[in-house]
Amino acid sequence: MERLRRVVTQIDQLLRGELTTPQAARSGRINASLGGMVLAAIACAMLYGACMGAFSLLKTPAPGLDDHWGPYKQVLASTFKVPTLLGLTLLITLPSLYVSNALVGSRLKIVSILQLLVASLAINAVVLASLGPIVLFFSVSSSSHPFMQLLNVVFFTIAGLLGLSFLLQTLHRLTAALADQPVLEEITPTDSPETTDNNLSALEMPAGDALANTTRTVFRVWVVLFAVVGAQLGWVLRPFIGSPDLPFTLFRGRESNFFAAVWRALLGLFS
């Protein structure tokens, strides 16, 4: 119980930006427990998943479809698929981010990067969960499958944009805090031979700044990669909503892609 309260308080502080104020970012990392954030993100994503899957409930089955437990299986499957989607997207994109980040000479440690990413995924999941009641309401009150697909795409986009802008903003603060440190060293003059390298990099302040800029570019590119991977992984892991005309299956066949499907749903809405 005590742990639960700690996790909730921490997520709340994260949302309100108390853990990532410029002062707090001075330490170069987010002062929050990784496990707590992971737990909160999973719980929130599961909640949203259940709301998504609820579309298959309360519907009259299509003729020829006689699967009594199908809708319940869909709710259960979606509940676990949404956290899987977020987690797998992170796992797939993390190695490339880490390596390119290290290659451009960023000073961010891998633990800090992981923390930052998990924190932004937690924000993403909390925003999703907060939109859950609306999805649930549309799920049970309407039977238009293309509409539900597009509504969920829009909600995922909103949550993703907020999570990723949190990521970029916090990254900016963290790198700004890290970039401050050499300046401090520069003020206290040290002529000892061990610190010549340090002095060199400190003297090249514009270069140091440029490095921070490359880090930011790497993250910006990564954000796009994350969005594309997330979208396509979402397509691979489908069905999340469950077409009313198809029987329940855990996964569908390998065909088409996310963007073509969104386009089809859009056309389907107009006809």
Added chain:
Amino acid sequence: MKISPPVQNALGRADHAVRELRSSDWRCAETSAQALATQVTLAALIYGGCMGTFRAMLGADGALLQILYSALKTPLLLVGATLLTIPCVYVASSLLGLRREFGPALRNFLVGQAALATVLLALTPLVLLGYASTPDHRQALLVNAIAFAIASLAGQALLRRRFRALPAPPAKRRTLLVVWLIVYWLVAIQLAWRMRPFVGSADLPVTFFRPQSGDDNAYAQAFKLLGSLFN
């Protein structure tokens, strides 16, 4: 003519409740959330009841049931749509750094709802006159649509005024209000669509909700209509 004290008292309280909507106190310290919710519910209940009288004026059967259903559904619509917005607006207010202002903002939002319901209540006689003038179901729908449009505009104007008093950076409180209104309308339109009939066509049986069908999504219907315009 002498007005008896209980009636005077009730009129005084109603007058106070209506005037209080325009108060400039952003904390809504004087009016509690419960009082506002009661005001919304009562006003919407009466308007809903009158909205349901169309059947009775035509002399169709099931008129009493329609009045009862419409009276129950209208407050359900206003309160339900507001409740559905709360989780995501709460998270939005946290992300915007307006968590401390969320409580007052919610009370002010309720004030907007109360204003909407009160304007609806004031328009009730006009709606009844509209009903008395036409046996056409579509014209009856139009009368109600106009009443709702006027009431929503009034509610929105008041809401904007009250949000301006919130002690928060203008850009942030504006974003919060815009998010809130978008979510509210998104939900309210579908809720209203699904809760039909409010007026009740004389050709259809009286039901609380329309049964599930292919046209039960308001937005899907709107898109379909758009698509058919261009085909």
